[in-house]
Amino acid sequence: MLIAGFPAGAWGTNCYLVAPAAGEECVIIDPGHQAAEGVEETLRKHRLKPVAVMLTHGHIDHVASVVPVCGAHDVPAWIHPADRYMMSDPEKALGRSIGMPLMGELTVGEPDDVHELTDGAALKLAGLELTVSHAPGHTKGSVTFGLPDAADIPPVFFSGDLLFAGSIGRTDLPGGDMAEMLDSLGRVCLPLDDSTVVLSGHGPQTTIGRERATNPYLREVAAGQGDGTTAAPRRGM
Numbered sequence: 001m002l003i004a005g006f007p008a009g010a011w012g013t014n015c016y017l018v019a020p021a022a023g024e025e026c027v028i029i030d031p032g033h034q035a036a037e038g039v040e041e042t043l044r045k046h047r048l049k050p051v052a053v054m055l056t057h058g059h060i061d062h063v064a065s066v067v068p069v070c071g072a073h074d075v076p077a078w079i080h081p082a083d084r085y086m087m088s089d090p091e092k093a094l095g096r097s098i099g100m101p102l103m104g105e106l107t108v109g110e111p112d113d114v115h116e117l118t119d120g121a122a123l124k125l126a127g128l129e130l131t132v133s134h135a136p137g138h139t140k141g142s143v144t145f146g147l148p149d150a151a152d153i154p155p156v157f158f159s160g161d162l163l164f165a166g167s168i169g170r171t172d173l174p175g176g177d178m179a180e181m182l183d184s185l186g187r188v189c190l191p192l193d194d195s196t197v198v199l200s201g202h203g204p205q206t207t208i209g210r211e212r213a214t215n216p217y218l219r220e221v222a223a224g225q226g227d228g229t230t231a232a233p234r235r236g237m
Contacts, residue, residue, distance in 0.1 A: 001150050002026075004042045005199065009033025011061035014201055016158065018128060018147070023047040025126035029054045029145065029158055030201060031065040039069055051126045053111075055079040056160025056201060057142040058086025059094070059173075070111035078123070080134065081116045082175075083141030094173055117143050133188045135162045137181025138169035144188055154195040157208065163189055163198060165206035168217045186221045 002024075005016040008031070015035045019026035026048040031039055043050065050073045055063055058079060066077050066087060079087070086092075087110050119134035131146040138161040145158040161169035162184055171178045194209030211218050 008035035058083030080141030
């Protein structure tokens with residue numbers, strides 16, 4: 001298994017390219033602000049051919065490079081229908097202007113081919129099987145992607161802005177909801193094996209076991225006491 005990731009743009013959003021091995025087809029997860037150049041460099045370095053762009057949610061820091069990346073390689077983008085509007089109207093998704101200078105650098109809109117994600121779907125793309133879990137809380141259409149364990153790696157969980165190392169995604173933007181966030185943490189994250197590697201939308205990688213033991217939000221949910229009042233900071237756009 002090959003997973004190559006890099007932080008991109010003003011928000012340091014993690015973009016991931018995933019393939020069975022170098023020289024094969026791949027999927028691209030969350031090509032955000034100023035990610036296109038890094039995507040091309042990673043494709044060349046590992047001799048990869050993209051077949052799809054996968055989006056954990058619709059915030060501009062995760063989708064800003066979708067149009068150029070999909071257009072350059074003639075591939076579809078996959079997004080949950082509840083977040084699809086954000087690709088064309090990023091400021092409405094944030095409830096505020098993200099700034100004219102920054103907007104001037106972005107290609108806002110949908111790529112030519114958009115497919116919609118559904119909860120529980122098992123997508124077979126690029127020789128991979130990605131399991132989709134709808135995980136609202138950060139946005140109404142937030143999803144996560146899971147990869148089963150392989151011979152060379154444990155299970156992998158692309159958590160988007162649901163779960164971070166030591167924290168969770170913010171819920172104070174339009175579509176955010178702390179009750180839904182806590183439900184998603186309990187329903188989607190807690191059943192995962194402790195060995196599962198968590199690759200999130202921002203920050204370093206972690207494991208479910210580490211977060212189960214140390215993340216204040218996940219600990220409260222596991223104890224049945226989660227109410228969203230934990231003092232630890234939340235992250236994401």
